[in-house]
Amino acid sequence: MTVKSTSRARKKAAPGVPDPARAGVGAEPELVQLLTPEGERVEHPEFPLTVTPEELRSLYRDLVLVRRFDAEATSLQRQGELGLWASLLGQEAAQVGSGRAMRAGDYAFPTYREHGVAWCRDVDPLNLLGMFRGVNNGGWDPNEKNFHLYTIVIGAQTLHATGYAMGIAKDGADDAVIAYFGDGASSQGDVNEAFTFASVYNSPVVFFCQNNQWAISEPTAVQTRIPLYRRASGFGFPGVRVDGNDVLAVLAVTRWALDHARTGQGPVLVEAFTYRMGAHTTSDDPTRYRQSEETESWKAKDPILRLKAHLEKEGLADEAFFAAVEAESETLGLRVREGVRSMPDPDPTLIFDHVYSEPHPLVDEERAEYEAYAASFEGGEHH
């Protein structure tokens, strides 16, 4: 009977419209959770976590500041200061939880949305805005904070992360790497190649998939017929699905995964089950492809409110604390706003800088041509 109804369902489904229920990707099975949406602390036998009240407050601060930074960037885009912005709204816990699980020697390879991870790595938020403002294509030294440049081509960075992890293993170091990517990226060849390399070389890399349910307009069901964390088993390493809106669960699971990786036990896939509350980027119009009820239902799982409820319930933070974080977020907002507005356009000769490490005659020649051309305007008639 099951078989029959399945096949009937299959026939009924219009071609090209995957059914999320059938794929089992919209359900929430085997979700590791340590903090309920109401802010109740729960235990998970495999992922215990001890956090001090101080740490809890610090996580809360991270979540609030990261959200504030993101909101500020969204506004700045609306005001024409940034060309584009990819908001992390709703994904703060997935990013802060995993970011805070990293140790100093660990290395993160982000997509274009990991502003919260950058925050945890102590990367100046203004660095992240250069690319979106159009003053550079990356623009920071990745080795300074062990946070690689943003990668726009979907999935490409998972291979860089894996190669870096292969290097760590060669060096005999006990560091680990996190490769961030989305549910859409899980379809890319590069991600699957990264799984293969990491698995056969037993590399210390944690594949951290933020399943925010959407790849621009495509639901996860267009990418997979099985829950994503289960992909790992086919490659021969563990996969865990964690409540991506629960910063404590993400912290515990990622810490475990990183330890697993750094102690020579090979890669782990963590699927942080979360939701992109905003548009894909500021160029996107989510009302064309998703229902507002869906977004509403996720609001109830908000990562910040959940931790706040917990702090309040347990009496771990008072009004003064919340007010102080609020004030700090104001200061951050102001710094970001002013920082972006005063970010100068680069000198046009930037084009010719760093094309190669070593001299390249064609670049030198074209730079000289450009400079002569630019100089021909100087000292001439100006209007």
Place this chain on the structure above:
Amino acid sequence: MAGQLSIAKALNGALRKSLESDPKTVLMGEDIGKLGGVFRITDGLQKDFGDDRVIDTPLAESGIVGTAIGLALRGYRPVVEIQFDGFVYPAFDQIVSQLAKMHARALGHVKMPITVRIPYGGGIGAVEHHSESHEAYFAHTAGLRVVSPSNAHDAHWMLRQSIESDDPVVFLEPKRRYWDKGEVGEDPLLPLHAARIVRPGTDATLIAYGPMVKVCQEAAQAAEEDGRRLEVVDLRSLSPVDFATLEESVKRTGRGIVVHEAPVFLGLGAELAARLTERCFYHLEAPILRVGGYHAPYPPSRVEETYLPDLDRVLDAVDRALAF
């Protein structure tokens, strides 16, 4: 290193020296370990340096280049082997969008000392996808260096120079010449990006690289019997191009003919012809001509001789140039 060595052996020796001199150098590729690569270029290296330095990879070209990028970020100096020219395309994104641009995107803070070795070109009677010349795709991409040796000495030294370079180098190995022998000297003689006049002449300049250098040398030899003195220049580096050497030669002979296996349309010859015309216009007796492959998929091997420029096609172009 005295004595006559095949290009294949010269390359093998270069890899061996590089592995010896820098513990951060690692080789990666399909079948490069026990087998020594399908062309045996890495023969014996895994045995001597271990499977940690000479790494057999999964069969995944994007994976090979992409993980090499990660290793380079970690301070390694990967030399990757793409098994055949026609299989580099799955790695194209990693090469042109990631590898080529990483240094610039990091404002110079990271280096990408990666050498991508690719056996390329036809003439060995291979099946589909084993005979392509894709140099123009790579030379068109800023951030990559593209080189191709034509003889054993250059094969050895240009590979060592490529591996020592802090920039990514696409190293194109003329596979039909792998078994050609030549002397490998004790010193490189030239910087990586210098062109070389391999045969002096006065009537026209033949410009070639990789597998076509030999064809041009033979054409020049044959032309001499008709009293024509052709100069042959081995480009060696396709990005950057040593225009000074080309310009000097073409100005002297008044005629230039670019010869490559790749299709003529939008190939490297188009660029060379355009630039040389700009620079040597008043010295030219004839337009810069091009001899190369047709705008057609690389043909089945039974007809590849039709596709590949040979002595006659080169000499025919010489006739046309001299008739102006």
